[in-house]
Amino acid sequence: MVSQDDDSQQRVALFLVFGLVALVVAAVLFFGVNIGRAGKSAAAPAAQVTAPLAAASEPATPSVAQAASDAASVTVEQGVVKFYFASGKADLAAGASEALADVVKGAQAGRKLLISGFHDASGNAEKNAELAKQRALAVRDALKAAGVAEAQIELKKPEQLTGGGSDAEARRVEISLQ
Known part of the structure; x- marks a missing residue:
């Protein structure tokens, strides 16, 4: 037969064990998330094509959600090459030349x-339009470097993105074949 003292000691021991396990799990999650964020922000593309940088009116201190989508990247969707730019920058993402292969062939x-080119409605409209233009010129320069004649490239006036698009959608340049 077990006494009440043994039961209370077992409860205290179980409480301590479960508390310690919960503390370890919380610490692992906390450090794992913070190390993951630090690794993403510290990672820089190996090779970038750069263009002159215009003064940006985009926020200097992005939110956490914005920071996750603030890296330069490039995608190809249904034959359209989309360059996404970091806030306030006109630097092309690494891998830009590989993404341009099909449009160069075209x-x-x-x-x-x-x-x-696209930009959002927040901040100074003139500065946003100028930054969108610099981004489009950076893409044009990458196309010219890939061997495309300037006569085959048409630059469209930067468009202001309206509606519920994301910040990354507002900081993009698209190339399509005509």
Whole structure:
């Protein structure tokens, strides 16, 4: 037969064990998330094509959600190459030349390339439009470096993104074949 003292001692021991396990799990999650964030912000693309940087009116202190989407990147969706830029920057993401391969082939086959830049409505509209222009020029320069003749490249005036698009969508340049 077990006495009440043994039961209370077992309860205290179990409480301490479960408390310690919960503390370890919380610490692992906390450090894992913070190390993951630090690794993403410290990671820089190996090679970047740069363009002159205009003064940006985009926020200097982005939110945590914005920081996660603030890295330069490039995607190809249904034949359209989309360059996403970091806030206040006109630097192309690493891998830009690989993403341009299909549109360069299209240009070599005689098709025109249309470059469209976008910006959001927050801040100074003139500065945003100028930054969008600098981004489009950086993409144009990458196309020219890949062997596309300037006569085959058409730059469209930067468009202001309205509605519920994300910050990253507002900081993009698209290339499409015409």
